[in-house]
Amino acid sequence: MIEAKGLTKVYGEKTAVGGVSFTVQAGRVTGFLGPNGAGKSTTMRMIMGLDSPTAGSVTVNGEPFAQHKAPLREIGALLDAKAVHTSRTAYNHLLAMAATHSIPTSRVREVIEMTGLSDVAKKKVKGFSLGMGQRLGIAAALLGDPQTIILDEPVNGLDPEGVVWVRNLVKYLASEGRTVFLSSHLMSEMALTADHLIVIGRGKIIADAPIAEIITGKGQARTRVRTDQPERLMQLLAGTGVSVEVHERELLEVSGLDPRGIARTALENQVMVYELTPLQASLEEAYMELTKDEVEYHSHITTGASVPAQAGGK
Amino acid sequence: MSTTTLDRRSIRNSVGPGPAFHRVLNSEFIKFRTLMSTLILLASTAIVMVGFAALAAWGTGSFAEQAARDPEAAAAIAAQGGDLAVSIPTSGISFAQLILGSLGVLLMSSEFTTGMARSTFAAVPKRLSPFLAKLIVVVVSAFLLTAVSTYIAGLVSLPIVDSYDLKLDLGSSQSIKLLLVNSIYVAAVAAIGMALGTIVRNSAGGIMSLVGIFFVLPIAFQLIPGDFFKEASKYLPTSTLSPLTAVEHVPDTLEAWQAALVLGAWVVVPVALAMILLKKRDV
Structure with missing residues (x-):
């Protein structure tokens, strides 16, 4: 379990993390989501005692990280895939880390095999792809078989197979009762991986809730309807609490009425409907909604630019 | 690749051994x-x-x-105590100090430039323990390497010196003194280098500072006129070597015990500063 209380980090005039408090529970995957520069990595470095907080405190399994008698066996972290001397081989890197805690060589081999690095373990890290570097970082995090695992952007640079592997790994680790804290700026990945979500923007916690709640908390359920008589259906559906948007000639988006209700109205009035799809607000939309005021680096459409700054979701 | 190979040891009674100093020392030696x-x-x-x-x-x-054919040169040799050959094995010492001093810088600065420091200090959050372990590895290896190289250098020089009918006794007390003092001196330079690497966290900057102290300052202090710089140059680390190895006290230099203290201060001050900064700063 990780507990942050009023955790603050100020660099000169810039507040990277502004008094955040949260708890990461054991037995589930907690996602740490936020745009670039939101303070995710700074928060994680403070958890690991690498950066000291300007104010506030953070404990892991009840104690500040540095107070643990065997830190590697309590908390494993991937903070940065580049936290390695690149002229050393992957095996020797892990061996040197393991030596600090008398972790046996057999365990070093085990994590190498587990992370799929067997073929490159005796090669210098210099030649590793970003994905291989991530795997090595994850191997280092698992070395001490820790109760708490912190992974900063673990799927960065991984191929699709690696992404699925990380997803399954963290779910498995959480199912064993471990605390898993995972940061990402990819909401789609979080939607598939995390059970619980802490959303941070500009150094402040914007949301801290189960992932389902964050998704459903955003607006009402909507339904996509295709019909060859859109005008007539709009008239029929019009009523209290129902709003209809016209998207294309024969495509409507209805909110305030469930698909069954829409189908019944259409059937009773002999209107042909050829698509009826319940729409769930995506985590992406929920996230955009949550962070729209908190994004550090806004994209703007500059004059003459032909590319829209933000891809349309419709 | 499968996750099922993960040990099912999530519920444990005791956590297992932590980073005791001998383990950190072993880790630093593996890294070295x-x-x-x-x-x-x-x-x-x-x-x-x-x-x-x-x-x-x-x-x-x-x-x-x-x-042997020139009485003037013979007189010059006699003035030096007549023992020309004894300092032959340590002739390369100023290069050894530069290389091993730079090694001291690199071993620490590379931790920061590569990001390895995050792994090191996440594994051992009490940061002074890896620092001291690394310092021991650096100092001991610099000492041993200089001592062994000096001895081998002596053995290689023997037949050459012999062919000129000069005498070089590697077992003489002055030979042993030169070997030990030079090895300690190079170890001290390596320690200073490591402290500089910790303070500036940058390989180029660290090596430049080292070169500044050991090669630029001695020359600059000689060139700048005035008694102050003449006096100050006695307290540069490079000036401590000759009083420490002299057979007799050479006028206008420090006494051997003073030189030892000065060299000690040149090690202790940057090392202490490095430790304070390492403890205080973010990694």
């Missing part, structure tokens, strides 16, 4: 011996030491040969 660049620097130090000694043996020999 698994870098090719380190091994290359060590090997080149040995080669330079032996090579320079051989050259010096040859040069000293031909000089002595000339001196």
Whole structure:
């Protein structure tokens, strides 16, 4: 379990993390989501005692990280895939880390095999792809078989197979009762991986809730309807609490009425409907909604630019 | 690749051994011996030491040969105590100090430039323990390498010196003193280098500072006129070597015990500063 209380980090005039408090529970995957520069990595470095907080405190399994008698066996972290001397081989890197805690060589081999690095373990890290570097970082995090695992952007640079592997790994680790804290700026990945979500923007916690709640908390359920008589259906559906948007000639988006209700109205009035799809607000939309005021680096459409700054979701 | 190989040890009674100092020392030694660049620097130090000694043996020999025919040169030799050959094995010492001092810088600065420091200090959050472990590895290896290279350099020089009918006794008390003092001196330079690497966290900056202290300052202090700089230059680390190895006290230099204290201060101050900064700063 990780507990942050009023955790603050100020660099000169810039507040990277502004008094955040949260708890990461054991037995589930907690996602740490936020745009670039939101303070995710700074928060994680403070958890690991690498950066000291300007104010506030953070404990892991009840104690500040540095107070643990065997830190590697309590908390494993991937903070940065580049936290390695690149002229050393992957095996020797892990061996040197393991030596600090008398972790046996057999365990070093085990994590190498587990992370799929067997073929490159005796090669210098210099030649590793970003994905291989991530795997090595994850191997280092698992070395001490820790109760708490912190992974900063673990799927960065991984191929699709690696992404699925990380997803399954963290779910498995959480199912064993471990605390898993995972940061990402990819909401789609979080939607598939995390059970619980802490959303941070500009150094402040914007949301801290189960992932389902964050998704459903955003607006009402909507339904996509295709019909060859859109005008007539709009008239029929019009009523209290129902709003209809016209998207294309024969495509409507209805909110305030469930698909069954829409189908019944259409059937009773002999209107042909050829698509009826319940729409769930995506985590992406929920996230955009949550962070729209908190994004550090806004994209703007500059004059003459032909590319829209933000891809349309419709 | 499957996750099922993960140990099911999530519920444990005792956590297991932590980073006791001997384990951190072992870890630092693994880090030391698994870098090719380190091994290359060590090997080149040995080669330079032996090579320079051989050259010096040859040069000293031909000089002595000339001196035998030239009364003035003979007088000059006599003024130096008559023992020309004894300092031959340590002829390459200023290169050894540069290389091993730079190694000291690199071993610490590379932790920061590569990001390795985050792994190191996440594994051992009490940061002074890896620092001291690394310091021991650096100092001991610099000492041993200099001592062994000096001895080998002596052995290589022996036949050359012999061919000029000069005497070099590697077992003489002055030979042993030169070997030990020079090895301690190079170890001290390596420690200073490591402290500089910790303070500036940058390889180029650290090596430049080292070169500044050991090569630029001594020359600059000589060139700047005035008694102050003449006096101050006695307190540079490079000036401590000759009082420490002199057979008799040379006028206008520090006494041996003073030189030892000055060299000690040159080590302790940057090392202490490095430790304070390492503890205080974010990694």
